[in-house]
Amino acid sequence: MTPAVRAEGAARTSRAVRLGPRSLAALALVSAVGVVAFGWPFLAPPGSGLAAHAQDAPWLFAGLLVLLVAVVAATISESGLGPKAVAMLGVLAATGAALRPLGAGTAGIEPMFFLMVLSGRVLGPGFGFTLGSLTMFASALLTGGVGPWMPFQMLAMGWFTMGAGLLPGPGRLRGRGELALLAAYGFLAAFAYGTIMNLAGWPFMGTLASNISFDPHAAVPANLARFLAYCTATSLGWDLGRAVVTVVLTLTLGPAVLKALRRATRRAAFETAVTFEGG
Secondary structure (H helix, E strand, C coil): CCEEEECCCHHHHHHCCCCCHHHHHHHHHHHHHHHHHHHHHHHCCCCCHHHHHHHHHHHHHHHHHHHHHHHHHHHHHHHCCCHHHHHHHHHHHHHHHHHHHHHCCCCCCCCHHHHHHHHHHHHHHHHHHHHHHHHHHHHHHHHCCCCCCHHHHHHHHHHHHHHHHCCCCCCCCCCHHHHHHHHHHHHHHHHHHHHHHHHHHHHHCCCCCCCCCCCCCCCHHHHHHHHHHHHHHHCHHHHHHHHHHHHHHHHHHHHHHHHHHHHHHHHCCCCCCCEEEEC
């Protein structure tokens, strides 16, 4: 029999990294812990003893880093990524990390977010979460931003990038419709990212700003109103800048970047199943 090789990966590039059982379990666990880590001010009852340990929470929740590493390791090990795919993951993470400092401290000009949106769209939710987490980790090392906030940033960016991979029509929607979808997602997700990250710092303000700081003795509606006031006063302008930059870069550079990512994905042979048939 004459062997014939059939590659089936080109049409399935939207799921570059498959989420196997271990990956799904690790991702579910880290997401559940992350929800508690971010949302404990609204989950704990008024007067809860958790508030007494509020200043210790960032270090305690730094254990998220261990879980995040477990998710990344499980995803890579279960997906069977080849060397080209792993190299592509490294290149994209390094590129995103290099883009982040370009607008640091300037009205939310953060070009890395548009790259994460496009990468998550092309390479799928599994690759997206892995890429988002690794990019933020590499960025923290590059900029010296290592601290108790880093696991929160890694988790939030992982969710941000994974969400782009979960958008509808990965194999059908192309052209202006796809760009409009990605731009809309990038705009909304940029605000969501900023809001989530606000939760990492807001409970630890103490009495610095009594009208907007977390009150451990107040009910959930009162603290929610304080949190919304905090977001409006401290990060709304920054989040708006991030959202606008993400939309502009997606609409202008999106076609070229999407084309390059899809071509690179085909060459990296993501999910290519090689079979031998006799004719």
